[in-house]
Amino acid sequence: MEIPTESAAQRRFDQKAEQILTGATQIFLQRGYERASMDKVAKASGVSKQTLYSHFADKEALFVALVDKMSRRRLEEAFGSAPLKGEPKAVLSQLARTTLTQLSADEDYHDFVRLMIAESKRFPGLVEKFMLNVTRPSLLKLTEFLSSPDLNIEDPEATAHVLLGAVVFFMLTQEIMPGKAVIPMEADRLATALVALL
């Protein structure tokens, strides 16, 4: 139970933190960590730099909070999707198409992944947490599905790496990197080729 007399002020405080995080997300995703200045974050958030520093100790702390928030958001979206029931190959085909379509459309997520890879050397612990909270659950769910006796796959876990790898490579080369013109590929062709392998 919260103390009523504090809750109004607390609510305003949290709300301002959210407001800052929203502005910060825009700046960090667009410009990357180094080129994102605290001045620009303050301006994009509609607060002063001092207010910014009263909510977050420094730039790194702000970045940590931002990654946490983005990871939670992505996790929710990933698990709000298909139930994975029915004839395995048909389900997999649908899952591949849905995933490829969703991932191709989410520009914020492309920027976020680019940021995670870019800063994986400077913030290894943070990126590891991202992989633990986002990548790992996807792999586990996929592994579980590929373990279906109907599919008769010897090493479902390694196969899950292959399938997720194909999807991530697609997103990486077609959207995150400017590869559409150089090595073009269509989501439907990839999905069809994926299912044909199983």
Added chain:
Amino acid sequence: MEIPTESAAQRRFDQKAEQILTGATQIFLQRGYERASMDKVAKASGVSKQTLYSHFADKEALFVALVDKMSRRRLEEAFGSAPLKGEPKAVLSQLARTTLTQLSADEDYHDFVRLMIAESKRFPGLVEKFMLNVTRPSLLKLTEFLSSPDLNIEDPEATAHVLLGAVVFFMLTQEIMPGKAVIPMEADRLATALVALL
């Protein structure tokens, strides 16, 4: 034909440019573009900052030259490998293992790929050239191989994306990002699972 009286001076000039590129490579790969300062490049190269600027117009020009050099190097190593002759599945198994081993060991290349992804938004033309000179040839060679009638693959090009995607995802999660502890996978298991799919 070159003018003999100039060749000695020219040779010294080119050699110094190489020396600078070597130092610059070390700094850029280690720190990324933004955190790589021209002071540090000069120090790592063993030249003064003025000498640095007499060989390269500015930081961006140095970066362009660096990416060109790294791309050429990677291309040569990729094509100096297996001849891709023999029983298809056996060759593919060997190719997968060799590639995974080589890519896992080359730390400079991990840093380079991280750098290309990180700067893909700021230097799209440069990254596109990298993909054209490195990624595309690998895909083409793999597609050609997967077109073998023995394998009976309906869409070799899309399948090549799947296979290369699996390899890149492995390098990305196990080496470029700190994922070994979170989603561990062994190269041999992945190679086996890959071949089992064909």
Added chain:
DNA sequence: GTCTATACCCCGATAGAC
């Protein structure tokens, strides 16, 4: 609590001595 102003540092790029 929130704003304006600023301290302090490091960056890329250049000038001038040799």
Added chain:
DNA sequence: GTCTATCGGGGTATAGAC
């Protein structure tokens, strides 16, 4: 051509007015 010294600008973070 090469070095040392420096300029202008922008970065993070903080101090002081209100």
